[in-house]
Amino acid sequence: MALILMDGKEIQIENGATVLSAAYRNGIEIPHYCFHPAMKIVGSCRMCLVEIDGMPKLQTSCSTKIGEALPNRKIDGKYDMVIQTQSEKVKKARKTTLEFLLLNHPLDCPVCDQAGECFLQDYTYEYGSSHSRFIEEKLVRPKEDFGSGIQHDPNRCIMCTRCIRFTREVSGTKELHKIERGNHNKIGIFEDKPLDNPLAGNVTDVCPVGAMLPKDSLHKERVWNYDVAETVCGVCARGCNTNVSYRENQIFRITPRRNMDINDWWMCDRGRYFHHEFETKNRIETPKCRQNSELISVSWEGVFNFVREDFARVRKEQKDNFSVGIVASPFLTNEELFTLSDLAHSLDATVYRFVDTKIGEKQEFPQGFKISDDFSPNSAGLDKIFTNADDVANLKKHSVLFVPSLVAGFEFSDSTVEQMKKAKLVIAIQDEKSAISDFANAILPAQNFYEKTGSIVNEDGWIQRMNPIGQSEKFRYNNWEIFLKLQNLLVGKSAQFSSVSEVFSNVIREKFGLEATFFGLKKEAIQMNGGK
Amino acid sequence: MSFFTEENQKRAENIFSQYPDKRSCALPLLHLAQSQEGYLSNETIEKVAEMCEIEPSEMMDTASFYTMFFRKPMGKYRIQVCQTLSCSLAGADKVVDHFAKKLKIQPGETTKDGKFSLLKVECLGSCGTGPVVQLNDDYIEGKTIEELDRTIDDL
């Protein structure tokens, strides 16, 4: 351990830590651009310069390591390093570096999507100058399409090279490079080799300024108008941690949130843009039931009455032949699966599971970021909760079927659908119209991926919490509540859960053998298989 | 089929045999490719990248850094006039002006017949014999404008 003095504050820090990390871990901000914890240190932006006793030049805090000094070299007899991050020299260096960065910058914040989360803007406000001494003509270069939906604006670029290093070190695809040198430096792609990798969208996140923007959300909304849901991506079994930016229930963008156990700083483009799959006109807004072969919208009371009456009627008609089938899927949360399993148990139902979710390609990138071949979020949870469910491909003829929705891109096979059609009563719990809607007798509107709250388990056993965009007042019932409600309706009793937290605690205790709170899960994922 | 001529392919193989890794051969191979093709087209850069087992993007990163690598066709004869201090003190500016007028092109341009390119370059490392003109690979040192003219006229 080394003892350092930073801005008059004594800090104990392990040998080999950088000045920058020592500062951040102790609440001292040092502005920086080129440094990114996932990438090779290049020390070129010169924004993180600090003053270190005994070193005549200002030093880059990102690259300067702290180590124990020899006893006779300690400063004031005890400090291994004495650092100032706020001295006049440091302040001038920051101010002039910002001045340099802004010389050729268009200062077009009013039309730049980065505004509001731009480090050029923030640092200029905090450390910069309010006027420029530059009276010459600015360099103006055209915007470029870099592929994968990314627009590059060289005029806003500060040449920190994070994007280049991302493609070299993280995605390993190496599409980006520097072209020319000196002041003519620019980020480029090779002729007909645009950004083309499953992680390309991350370059827009690593760019500290507005030089790399996703065309997907370009000019659609100012960032300060966004509400943000901290959640977990559900497009594959990795469960990357994400921030979903939305406004009035419309999702504008999804960006990764750091989690070193699961996704580091990254997410894949499929997860990033998957919300568009839900922007269809097929949304099921109200409960529906089939009358005279027509689906008509009814109230929740209406649909529940319909289900209760038809269920009783079918049971009566079928007598000894009466049987119930329930289809579970890894697109459901643990809480949904738990209440669904209760429903199944109380109705003595045969449970089937949708299993054909391994339709992706397992991918691993140089630094270890992974994309799962399982394109569902909760296969591990499903395995725990329904230990012996049959493949839905073996679906038998049942009198009554409960079918919760799958997710865009997934459908039941034609033969399964044909088999389903044989049921007398099909109750679908769905967010969008699907092949099932064509013959379902009752449809209960469900929450989709981005709207529900609950827990899921990733392929490595991490139990994580999904959080919804907006308030779910749009939905009268959460999906897990629908299953409870159905149980109550058809059997006359059910567990009395008043919140998702309560369901969580129960499912986690009964099915996973763990003690945990849903609130705790917000802060940190739980490892299902023990350990951290 | 190799991108290089048979003779150059042998040279390339000789280059590879000298270095401990393939990427280190980038500069020598770019030089060789340029000597064969006259300039480095994207296609050429891609071919050299393949030989060095790196991405074309990485080879472009390298090639575009160095001023001796041309990424567009050049004239048969490149008249490269040093303009840095010692040569400037020795009258390099007049040499540039003279050739610009004589060839009716601006520095950086090539004559319509593709015979001459006029380039202003920075220090060529022969400051004692200014004004220095590098005609393709050859240094022409300490000559008067009249003498330079004769050399150019004989081409």
Added chain:
Amino acid sequence: MTKMLTQFIEQENCHTLDFYLKNGGYNQAKRAILEMSADEIIEIAKQSNLRGRGGAGFPAGMKWSFIPRDIDKPKYLISNADEGEPGTFKDRVLLSKNPHQMFDGMIIAAKAIDCHLAFVYIRGEFKKEAEILENAIAEAKEKNILGKRIFGSDFDFDIVVHRGAGAYICGEETALIESIEGKRGQPRIKPPFPAIEGYLQCPTVVNNVETFAALPPIFENGAQWFVDLGVENSAGTKLFSISGHVKNPGVFEVPMGTPLHDLIYNDEFCGGMKDDIPLKSVIPGGSSSPILTAKEIDGLTMDYDAIQKAGSMLGSGAVIVMNETTDMVQVCYNLARFYAHESCGQCTPCREGTAWLIKILKRFTSGGARQEDIELLLDITDNIGGLVDFSQGSFGKTICPFGEAVSWPVRALVEKFLPEFEKRVQEK
């Protein structure tokens, strides 16, 4: 006067191996390989106080001693023949007239650091010189001086000639290493230093051509002989490239501490000012070194300490002499333009600052300069090169010394020839 590098360069076939061998060539390399230990070699180099001839003046023996011995990685040696610093044209003489002496020195250094593959990084424009080197290597290989088991020992040593491609910054040792690795020539952040992680992350020593060439005579005549040739802190002879407004520009080998006046005015050297127009100023150590006025060079001797005392530096020994008719504003623009063209573009202050400097200086040469631009020019030299006052030293704000290299000449020119800059303001 003793010469140890250029004594034969006027003679026919001086670049050939036969010529070199006839004059005692490779005896020292052979002795180093067959008879000397690494420690002995480093000790002699240290005692000789041979300082790097490329510009920085770092003691060569010390540099070698930083190479770790107990690691299982190849070690590399590089001769820096980039000769990029404007005003410098000394190494070209050695490369074309006396290549074997450099190889001789490289073999000695190779033994000192246990290196078996070396490079000569020669600037791309020196194509003829590169060919001379390649021929010389072929000659040496035939005689078992280079290649496998040299001089009949069990020591293998090869030299590869690597041509640059037009980038001044590749004279900086880590940019040079990047360039050999087939990358753009961007200096690396240090530490790690090349002695620990250089070419391909292996321990690497980079020395200037002249530094290597100085080794055989040092090993032949002894360290003390070399020390005695020069003056305090500046041992040996040194090549000076003198250009500009003198009668006979050229490369001259003289002992360290020779008066600059002699070099400019004596007939055996430059023979005085061209057209006898009086001297106005001198850049003493390559374009990066702060310019000195006629008054400041009065009595100046050419050695590290004396030039530093005068407010500049010996650098690569490149002297650019300017007469009374020289427009110092134009000189300033010319140099700033060179640096803007050569900035690698990695560090913000240098990439943006050099381009800004030439835009401002362009207004001084072509109209539109404002009084406040003078202050601005000076402030930019602080913001790139950390240079406020020469007596305080400069503390560059960039990865490599390029930031300082552009700031020194600009600041010195503006400060020392202020009236010329002010005159341009009034002219607008």
